[in-house]
Amino acid sequence: MSIFSEALPKSPLFAMTVITETQTNASDESSFPIIQNIPTEVVRELDGEKLLDRTTFFTEFSTNAYLEDFYTKVDDPAMQMVLTFLPNIVARIGKVEKMLDFGAGPTIHVAACFRETANEIHLADYLPQNRDELCQWVNNKSKFNWTVPLRMILTREGQSWDKLARVEQETRDKIINIYHCDVFSNPSVDCPKEIFGQFDALVTIFCVEYCCNTLSEYYSAIKNIASAVKPGGYMIYGGVFEETWCSFGGRKFTCLYITKEVMLDALAKAGFHVEENDRGCVLYEINGMFMVSAKKQF
């Protein structure tokens, strides 16, 4: 089971060696950068099999299958990358007032990473079945067992696994609310007006490329997400470069093909830069997977 297609190399975690820190530059507003011979729209078929796209999310996105496939054993390299790098990025950013996990799905590992550094944790997802699962978890009624991912986080933090139960409770205590969000709307999050645009840190992982059908939609989605962040705040964005599909629960979904240049350009056009001398800014890239932390200009 993988968020990747078979085309990408699947290296084990210990093979992670490439770490890059980059300065972005905004390019010409009127065009996308360096797009030749790459798909600018989602690929809709794979070996004659129709890929599922966003129009089928409501019925085809199985919350339980997603959690089972990716967060039970956490053997997918993409999820391993997130759990490896996110605690580090959170430590680099330091204390924040409000953080938002945009497109959280049914997951709480991002929230758990921020439990000690954020005063307020806000969660948002597009699908009602995912928001229901988040509510269940907050109310201590979820059946899903988060032990493996949470142990990975504790390990990255250099803390004992004995703290597991405390991690869950501390995370719950910080969660303020769970909202509907949509990358195609502005405001993109149905939170109270006074807090939209006021998030100090926004995390969005494996979300945008799975919702967008074209690069034009991608650029506008990044802007819509970005507008939730306050000036001087951070956007922490994880995804996969140069990928055209992903699978889980026995189903294959479309994934918009993006390059590093496109991703950094979209961030720059939304006012975000990976600033060289800012400790909270970083770009990790490994085997086509990336996590970037970029700062919104004042």
Ligand SMILES: C[S@@+](CC[C@H](N)C(=O)[O-])C[C@H]1O[C@@H](n2cnc3c(N)ncnc32)[C@H](O)[C@@H]1O
């Ligand atoms: C692959 S899951 C990622 C979940 C989680 N962030 C993770 O890393 O496991 C993609 C998420 O995008 C959400 N999504 C789908 N369409 C969306 C839209 N138009 N706007 C925002 N999120 C959307 C889905 O509900 C789903 O939870």
